[in-house]
Amino acid sequence: MLNLRDFEVWFVTGSQHLYGPDTLTAVARHSGEIAAALDAATDIPVRVVPKPVLTRPDEILRLVDEANASETCVGLITWMHTFSPARMWISGLDALRKPFLHLHTQFNREIPWSEIDMDFMNLNQAAHGDREFGFIAARMRLERKVVVGHWADTQVQARIGAWTRAAAARRDWETGKVARFGDNMRDVAVTEGDKLEAQRRLGFTVNGFGVGDLVGSIAEAAETQVDALIATYLAEYDVVPELRPGGQRAESLRDGARIELGLRRFLEEGGFTAFTTTFEDLHGLSQLPGLAVQRLMRDGYGFGAEGDWKTAAFVRAMKVMSAGLPGGVSFMEDYTYHLAESGDLILGAHMLEVCESIAAGRPRLEIHPLSIGGKQDPVRLVFDAHAGPAIAASVVDLGQRFRMVAAVVDVVAPEQPLPRLPVARATWRPRPDLATSAGAWIYAGGSHHTSLGYAITPEHLSDFASMCGTELVLIDENARIDELRSTLRWNDVYYSIARGL
Numbered sequence: 001m002l003n004l005r006d007f008e009v010w011f012v013t014g015s016q017h018l019y020g021p022d023t024l025t026a027v028a029r030h031s032g033e034i035a036a037a038l039d040a041a042t043d044i045p046v047r048v049v050p051k052p053v054l055t056r057p058d059e060i061l062r063l064v065d066e067a068n069a070s071e072t073c074v075g076l077i078t079w080m081h082t083f084s085p086a087r088m089w090i091s092g093l094d095a096l097r098k099p100f101l102h103l104h105t106q107f108n109r110e111i112p113w114s115e116i117d118m119d120f121m122n123l124n125q126a127a128h129g130d131r132e133f134g135f136i137a138a139r140m141r142l143e144r145k146v147v148v149g150h151w152a153d154t155q156v157q158a159r160i161g162a163w164t165r166a167a168a169a170r171r172d173w174e175t176g177k178v179a180r181f182g183d184n185m186r187d188v189a190v191t192e193g194d195k196l197e198a199q200r201r202l203g204f205t206v207n208g209f210g211v212g213d214l215v216g217s218i219a220e221a222a223e224t225q226v227d228a229l230i231a232t233y234l235a236e237y238d239v240v241p242e243l244r245p246g247g248q249r250a251e252s253l254r255d256g257a258r259i260e261l262g263l264r265r266f267l268e269e270g271g272f273t274a275f276t277t278t279f280e281d282l283h284g285l286s287q288l289p290g291l292a293v294q295r296l297m298r299d300g301y302g303f304g305a306e307g308d309w310k311t312a313a314f315v316r317a318m319k320v321m322s323a324g325l326p327g328g329v330s331f332m333e334d335y336t337y338h339l340a341e342s343g344d345l346i347l348g349a350h351m352l353e354v355c356e357s358i359a360a361g362r363p364r365l366e367i368h369p370l371s372i373g374g375k376q377d378p379v380r381l382v383f384d385a386h387a388g389p390a391i392a393a394s395v396v397d398l399g400q401r402f403r404m405v406a407a408v409v410d411v412v413a414p415e416q417p418l419p420r421l422p423v424a425r426a427t428w429r430p431r432p433d434l435a436t437s438a439g440a441w442i443y444a445g446g447s448h449h450t451s452l453g454y455a456i457t458p459e460h461l462s463d464f465a466s467m468c469g470t471e472l473v474l475i476d477e478n479a480r481i482d483e484l485r486s487t488l489r490w491n492d493v494y495y496s497i498a499r500g501l
């Protein structure tokens with residue numbers, strides 16, 4: 001479903017006419033060579049498209065206008081091979097509505113000591129050309145990423161690649177649509193938020209639908225479609241005997257299949273990228289959607305339970321950011337603690353809705369009662385999440401603005417089997433320790449709902465938050481509570497001023 005080659009970034013090189021046509025020809029050739037290398041780089045998942053060398057303000061503005069209008073361009077990579085007087089860039093940068101990365105590189109890797117002359121110096125002068133460009137970006141207080149190093153180095157390409165992933169997610173948010181079936185869980189605070197500000201600042205739209213609309217879509221599922229989906233379940237999961245065809249509760253699985261067919265159809269027809277449900281509003285549904293939600297998340301949809309549209313959008317963003325990488329992304333909730341001498345752990349889960357993309361092995365398809373909601377027992381996939389480093393992240397509404405909160409964790413195998421726990425779950429150790437991580441999280445106001453992603457790194461989220469003009473509170477192995485509390489206070493002032501009235 002998600003293919004980042006659908007997106008492109010434009011490679012934009014600045015220069016001027018001072019050096020004559022031969023130099024500009026060389027600049028264009030070098031620029032094309034670098035763009036081709038970045039396009040072919042394993043670590044850069046989007047296409048990198050070379051653009052003509054820009055030497056005049058009107059050319060710069062025209063290119064920015066094209067980038068703003070392009071449906072596939074998610075950002076610009078800028079580089080000043082020679083010197084490009086930066087007043088030429090003011091109107092263009094002012095008009096730019098897409099993220100940009102300033103690549104501070106040099107075509108030639110090393111100084112040719114015995115041969116270097118002034119022609120070489122004038123061609124390979126990014127060392128000061130890029131500083132001129134950097135100044136105007138700093139003067140204009142523009143959010144951007146600066147990457148320094150030779151363009152063929154894998155570390156440089158990896159940093160560019162991380163930014164392109166964030167830019168793709170940013171674009172996906174700008175065009176994203178969240179469907180809500182039911183409102184927020186009654187009286188819950190953190191899942192609330194300003195949908196207008198979300199649309200304006202973060203980009204995606206959030207709209208509610210009567211659960212009756214979903215029930216209507218479910219009712220249209222044909223029995224032949226249900227048969228085919230049951231066959232898919234039997235092929236993909238270890239289905240418990242009572243749910244298998246002929247089993248005592250086979251009809252419950254057919255109900256689950258109908259819910260998946262109806263929900264998927266509703267989301268596809270509406271062009272939605274994420275959705276929410278709530279156990280408080282299931283009128284006309286036979287059971288709380290569990291299996292269906294798990295499978296739709298696996299296929300790339302964002303999801304938030306209890307009407308949590310912000311987490312639904314964040315799950316989607318992290319799925320776009322990590323598309324094509326191993327590891328998976330899921331809706332998650334900090335559920336219960338293991339406060340032990342062997343080290344504190346968090347057991348994360350939800351009532352049902354954990355994405356199978358994070359499963360350690362083949363999931364089991366089971367049916368158990370749900371103690372809340374007053375509906376029939378829901379079918380669900382049960383598994384342990386696989387081990388590995390991951391990030392749990394949330395976005396909260398502070399009233400005047402949004403804040404992203406992210407914790408770096410290490411998912412581990414549970415110390416013992418959990419035979420009586422009828423839901424999918426993940427066990428993790430937060431960095432640097434539970435006391436610091438959970439303390440910082442609570443000071444920052446992070447949600448109990450999160451998006452848990454394995455291939456996501458702090459760099460992805462830092463780039464993404466920057467593109468969204470949103471604060472990111474990162475809690476990692478270097479976290480210190482006292483520093484974090486100060487940062488939260490400073491950020492309150494900075495982001496209030498930066499936003500303006």
Ligand code: MN
Nearest residue numbers: 305306333449
């Ligand atoms: Mn919840």
